[in-house]
Amino acid sequence: MNIDILTEDRLAALKDAIGQAEKIVVCCHKSPDGDALGAVLTWVEYLKMVGKEPVAVIPDAFPDFLKWLPGNEQLLRYDKHPEEATQTIAAADLVFCLDFDGLDRLDLMAKAMEGFKGRYVVIDHHTNPRIPGALELSYPSMCSTCELIFRIICQLGGFDEMTRRMATTLYTGMMTDTGGFTYNSTRPEIYHIIGLLLTKGIDKDKIYRNVFNVYSSWALRLRGYLMSQKLNVFDDFHASYFTISRQDMKNFHFIKGDVEGLVNEPLRIKGMKLSISLREDDRRDRVVWVSLRSVDDFPCNQMAAEFFNGGGHLNASGGRLDCSLEEAEKVVRAAIIHYENLLKG
Incomplete structure (x- = not known):
């Protein structure tokens, strides 16, 4: 099965960019998820494999359930070391932007990019990349950026030298960005790639346990509380939303990752088409993070762009208000009513 993804022109441009670069930075979006981290860690290892010395710079913290990923200790966090991160980016001549489509997705770290005078390369699977002048390797049909990274490494001739560590981070990204291969994962190529990763000796069952079976008792209590007390279900619209307040997080000793994937849970309700979560930022006032999930052909990305200053994929998107x-809840209700015809249909 052919898994090549880049045209000859783009492949040549990528090789040229890597070959000419002396100082490379690899970065991802704010609040990195499994796909973002998996892509960054794998791509850094590949660049080292071909003789480069890249630095991985990420905007802020990632969930505790991803801290076992091999290589995470080398990540430079902007929120903890802003001066070092800013200097590192300013000194680079090539920046790889993985798993995001615009510099605004870096949040506060976007300021560090103001001093960057080199070239951007975007490797992503979101629609409509928005980084001016970048070499765009953006393919929305991919299930994850990690799938795209795997294909690119193979097309660059790197599969034979791919290590078990690289295969582990790639599989983690693919698995987490598809909800354990329960959505956006029907193409046969995905499972062909999984088979190839298994030849590198990864333990996919252990990876699953490392990601999904590591909640604290407080996290389980929080998740149960949110589903029993904070879930609003609109049966006629086949839609639901729930809220997570700063006080809720304090009451249940919240740590990053405790509610990861919870937005998918209401979709288990029979007939449900849309689920939305609203979470107050744990540090900044009047900032609410929005996550949307849907089934079939309901356009989460369209709703996210129209109502929540965001975007993403057809069935999985996000945004910010x-x-x-309380005001965010009013926006959600207006969005649900606006899409009444698609939700009720």
């Missing part, structure tokens, strides 16, 4: 949690 600069308002109170």
Whole structure:
């Protein structure tokens, strides 16, 4: 099965960019998820394999359940070391932007990019990349950026030298960005790639346990509380939303990752088409993070762009509102009513 993804022109441009670069930075979006981290860690290892010395710079913290990933100790966090990260980016001549489509997805770290005078390369699977002048290797049909990274490494001739560590981080990204291969994962090529990763000796069952079976008792209590007390279900619209307040997080000793994937849970309700979560930022006032999930052909990305200053994929998107949690609930209700015909249909 042919898994090549890049045209000859783009492949040549990528090789040229890597070959000419002396100082390379690899970065991803704010609040990195499994796909973002998996892509960054794998791509860094590949660049080292071909003789480069890249630096991985990420905007902020990632969930505790990803801290076992091999190589995470080498990540430079902007929120903890802003001066070092800014200097590192300014000194680079090539920056790889993995798993995001615009510099605004870096949040506060976007300021560090103001001093960057080199070239951007985007490797992503979101629609409509928005980084001016970048070499765009963006393919929305991919299930994850990690799938795209795997294909690119293979096309560059790197499969034989791919290590078990690289295969582990790639599989983690593919698995987490598809909900354990339960959505956006029907193409046969995905399972062909999984088979190839298995030849590198990865333990896919252990990877699953490392990611999904590591909640604290407080996290389980929080998740149960949110589903029993904070879930709003609109049966006529086949839609639901729930809120997570700063007080909720305090009451249940919240740590990053405790509610990861919870937005998918309401989709288990029979007939449900859309699930939305609203979470107050744990540090900044009047910032609410929005996650949307859907089934079949309901366009989460369209709703996210129209109502939540965001975007993403057809069935999995996100956004942000600069308002109170109560005001965000009004926006959600308006969005659900606006899409009444698609939700009720």
